[in-house]
Amino acid sequence: MRRVTLPVLVLAIMGLTTQSALATSGAHFFSATSSVNDSGALVVAWDEAGVGQQQVNYTLSTQASATYACINGGGNHPKASNKQTFNGPLNTPSTPFLPENGRVQGSLSVGPLSGGSFACPSGQTLVLARVTYSSITLHDDTNNVTANPADVCRSFSSLFPC
Helix, strand or coil, X not given: CHHHHHHHHHHHHHHHHHHHHHHHCCCEEEEEEEEECCCCCEEXXXXXXXXXXXXXXXXXXXXXXXXXXXXXXXXXXXXXXXXXXXXXXXXCCXXXXXXXXXXXXXXXXXXXXXXXXXXXXXXXXXXXXXXXXXXXXXXXXXXXXXXXXXXXXXXXXXXXXX
């Protein structure tokens, strides 16, 4: 009796393990969209299915550009040299999400790039005039699946159109 029980038990455990592995092997994005919120941050929202029931980790990365400008009290940009554009990569740390019924619907945000020490002369206000995000990558670190939402730009001043 013992000789039969052990192989049956091993097969049963293997069957459960295979089902768990198959539950995450079909991970795929239904959608991934990009936008820029009112503070200039990139926001990527997505819907991914086939991820199983365990925690899923995501990373968001992008190439970013942020233009800061000095605006006077009349709402004008008085001098072309009174602006500065910063460029560089941005990314989030790996961030966990819990699936519901094998599906994750979530969002992550990153940015904008800092204006650093750029400052305006007296009587002018420093504003974020325009941001651009390109080469956007949302990566499901757990299942090794990637989505590439569209590049996005937002102007916060008619003086700096996209």
